[in-house]
Amino acid sequence: MPGHPHASRRVIREVATVVLTELPSFADRLTERGAVEEEAFYARGDRVAPADRRQSFMDNARSALVLMTEGFETRADWLSAPLTTGRRRAEQGVPLEAVLHLFRLGTELLWEMLLAAARRRSPDEFAEFVDSVMVLWQATDRVSTAMVEGYRSREIQLQARANRRRERLVRVLVEGRGADPAVAADAEADLGLPGHGRYVVVLVAGDPAAEDVAPPGPELAALGVRVVAAPYRDRVVWLAELGGVSADRLAGVLAPHLHHRAGLSGEVDGLAEIGIAHRLAELALHTQAPGVPGLAVLDDRLPEALVAASPRLAQRLAARTLGRVLDLEDDERAVLLDTLRAWFRADRSATRAGELLYCHRNTVLNRLRKLEQLTGASLEDDRHQLCCRLALMVHGETP
Structure with missing residues (x-):
C-alpha cells in the first residue's frame, strides 16, 4: 500500500465495503450539510438539479472508495465520475471554488463514516485502519484532481466556443448587418x-493575441460603458455602448491604456450603424502616423480624415496645389513646406513664424514668395490657403 506498507488491506477493504452500502445516507447528509455551508452554491439551484447533486455525491464517493479498496493502479473506472x-459543473456555470468546497465537505463526511465503521471492529483493527488514513487522503485527492481536470478541459472548450461566437457576431456587426433583427x-x-x-x-492596430490590446474592463465598467472586443482581420475591434458617457470622456479614459495605434469613431445610433462606425474608426486610425502609438479621435481630426478617406484624390489635390514645389530637391522642398506650416501655425504672421523657425521674418517672406512663384497662386487667396493646408496634411504634419 503506497506510504503504509504495514497497514491491513483487508481492514480497509472491509470498512470501505460497509460504507459503500451507506452511500445513500452519505449523499443525504452531504446535501444537508452543503445546503447550510455553501449557500452561494445552492443559490444556483436553477442550474444544478437536486437529484444531479445527490447522484454526483454518491458517484464520487464511490470512486474514492474504489481506490481505497482496489488500489491505485488496478482500476480505471473510478475516473469516470469525477471527470x-x-x-x-463547468457547463452549468457553477464556480469551481463551490465544487471544490463540496468535495472537501464530502471528504470530511466520508472520513467520519469510515471512522464510525472502523470503531465497530476490534481495537487492533481500528488502530490499523487509523494508521492507514493516508490512503483516504490519496484517494480523495485523486478524485478531486480528476474533477478539476474535467472542469478545466470543458471550461476551455466552452470558452473557445464562446470566443468563436463572439468573433463571428462582431464580424457580422462591423460588416454592416446589425439591422438584421436576428x-x-x-x-x-x-x-x-x-x-x-x-x-x-x-480599432487597435496591435497583435490580437497580445494582452495589451484588451480594453480596460474595470475602468469602463465603473463608467457604465459596455465593451465587447474581438480580433477582426489585422486589427482588434472594440464595440462600446456608451450609456450615459460622452465619446470624449471615453477617449480620455482609454488614451492612457492604448500603447498601439488606435482610432475612435464618431458616435452612431444602435447596432444597425456599427458598420458605419467601423469605417469611421478605420479613417481615424489612418490619420495616426505609422509607428506612432496613441488614440486618434475622429471628431478631433475631421480634416485629416477627409484626406485619408480618398487618398488618390488627396494626392491629386496636393500635386495640383503645390505644383513645382514637389519637383525640388528634398532639402529645399522640406524647407519651403516647413516654412508654410510654421506660417499657418503662427496665424500667417511672418514674425512669429520666424520665431518658430529660428530665422528672420524677411527669410520667411522670401520663402513664401518663392512658394507663390512655384505654385502660381497667391497665399492671400482663401481657397488656395485651404488647398495648401490639405496638401500639407498629405505630405506630413497637420499645419
Whole structure:
C-alpha cells in the first residue's frame, strides 16, 4: 500500500465495503450539510438539479472508495465520475471554488463514516485502519484532481466556443448587418449589447493575441460603458455602448491604456450603424502616423480624415496645389513646406513664424514668395490657403 506498507488491506477493504452500502445516507447528509455551508452554491439551484447533486455525491464517493479498496493502479473506472462531474459543473456555470468546497465537505463526511465503521471492529483493527488514513487522503485527492481536470478541459472548450461566437457576431456587426433583427437579437443575448443605444467603435492596430490590446474592463465598467472586443482581420475591434458617457470622456479614459495605434469613431445610433462606425474608426486610425502609438479621435481630426478617406484624390489635390514645389530637391522642398506650416501655425504672421523657425521674418517672406512663384497662386487667396493646408496634411504634419 503506497506510504503504509504495514497497514491491513483487508481492514480497509472491509470498512470501505460497509460504507459503500451507506452511500445513500452519505449523499443525504452531504446535501444537508452543503445546503447550510455553501449557500452561494445552492443559490444556483436553477442550474444544478437536486437529484444531479445527490447522484454526483454518491458517484464520487464511490470512486474514492474504489481506490481505497482496489488500489491505485488496478482500476480505471473510478475516473469516470469525477471527470463527468467536473465537465457538467463547468457547463452549468457553477464556480469551481463551490465544487471544490463540496468535495472537501464530502471528504470530511466520508472520513467520519469510515471512522464510525472502523470503531465497530476490534481495537487492533481500528488502530490499523487509523494508521492507514493516508490512503483516504490519496484517494480523495485523486478524485478531486480528476474533477478539476474535467472542469478545466470543458471550461476551455466552452470558452473557445464562446470566443468563436463572439468573433463571428462582431464580424457580422462591423460588416454592416446589425439591422438584421436576428443578428441584433443574438448580439443582445450573447454579447449583452442592446439593439438601440449610443455606440462607438475603437480599432487597435496591435497583435490580437497580445494582452495589451484588451480594453480596460474595470475602468469602463465603473463608467457604465459596455465593451465587447474581438480580433477582426489585422486589427482588434472594440464595440462600446456608451450609456450615459460622452465619446470624449471615453477617449480620455482609454488614451492612457492604448500603447498601439488606435482610432475612435464618431458616435452612431444602435447596432444597425456599427458598420458605419467601423469605417469611421478605420479613417481615424489612418490619420495616426505609422509607428506612432496613441488614440486618434475622429471628431478631433475631421480634416485629416477627409484626406485619408480618398487618398488618390488627396494626392491629386496636393500635386495640383503645390505644383513645382514637389519637383525640388528634398532639402529645399522640406524647407519651403516647413516654412508654410510654421506660417499657418503662427496665424500667417511672418514674425512669429520666424520665431518658430529660428530665422528672420524677411527669410520667411522670401520663402513664401518663392512658394507663390512655384505654385502660381497667391497665399492671400482663401481657397488656395485651404488647398495648401490639405496638401500639407498629405505630405506630413497637420499645419
